[in-house]
Amino acid sequence: MKMKKALLRSAIIVAIILLSVGVGFICQMIGHRVDLKKYPREFSSFVEKYSRESGVPEEVAYGVIKYVSGFSSNHVGEDGGIGLMGITPAVFEKLLAETKEDLTDGILYDPETNIRYGMRYLNDLFILYGRWEQVYAAVVAGEETVNGWRADPSLLGDKGQLTIPDKSVAAKVKDVSKIVEKYKDLYY
Numbered sequence: 001m002k003m004k005k006a007l008l009r010s011a012i013i014v015a016i017i018l019l020s021v022g023v024g025f026i027c028q029m030i031g032h033r034v035d036l037k038k039y040p041r042e043f044s045s046f047v048e049k050y051s052r053e054s055g056v057p058e059e060v061a062y063g064v065i066k067y068v069s070g071f072s073s074n075h076v077g078e079d080g081g082i083g084l085m086g087i088t089p090a091v092f093e094k095l096l097a098e099t100k101e102d103l104t105d106g107i108l109y110d111p112e113t114n115i116r117y118g119m120r121y122l123n124d125l126f127i128l129y130g131r132w133e134q135v136y137a138a139v140v141a142g143e144e145t146v147n148g149w150r151a152d153p154s155l156l157g158d159k160g161q162l163t164i165p166d167k168s169v170a171a172k173v174k175d176v177s178k179i180v181e182k183y184k185d186l187y188y
Contacts, residue, residue: 047062058188129150130160
């Protein structure tokens with residue numbers, strides 16, 4: 001009798017453990033699917049193409065697009081940034097001068113054009129700063145602002161790390177970094 005009770009108890013414990021593992025696995029799968037929907041890879045053919053051309057990692061492109069426009073090609077930011085990557089007309093003019101193309105600002109609503117020029121700009125910023133956090137700061141606060149901070153020796157560490165004095169910008173840079181990391185964890 002004692003042996004039957006012990007076996008029954010052991011079987012119940014094993015069943016509870018298996019059920020717990022199964023429920024945990026199902027919750028993990030559901031959570032992963034929710035994350036995939038929350039962090040989409042829309043316009044992937046353009047992102048992949050221009051990532052290869054520019055050397056900008058795909059997860060950076062997706063993170064910037066998600067943060068700036070939420071994947072809305074009709075986006076217009078407070079700073080006048082247009083389209084998926086929020087390219088301002090001034091930045092666009094600078095990039096056009098480099099490429100010697102003759103395009104109008106309105107073309108920035110075109111996803112492919114926006115991603116092509118946005119990736120070029122991210123690459124230019126990375127070449128200039130050498131750190132993604134500073135690139136994100138330029139996306140959030142503008143290149144001139146970041147250049148001003150970098151000119152202040154008290155804000156630039158000996159290894160090139162920038163202390164962002166504006167708490168709002170620092171928080172936004174942290175948000176972009178988290179989004180980029182999430183894309184990296186999910187897809188790369």
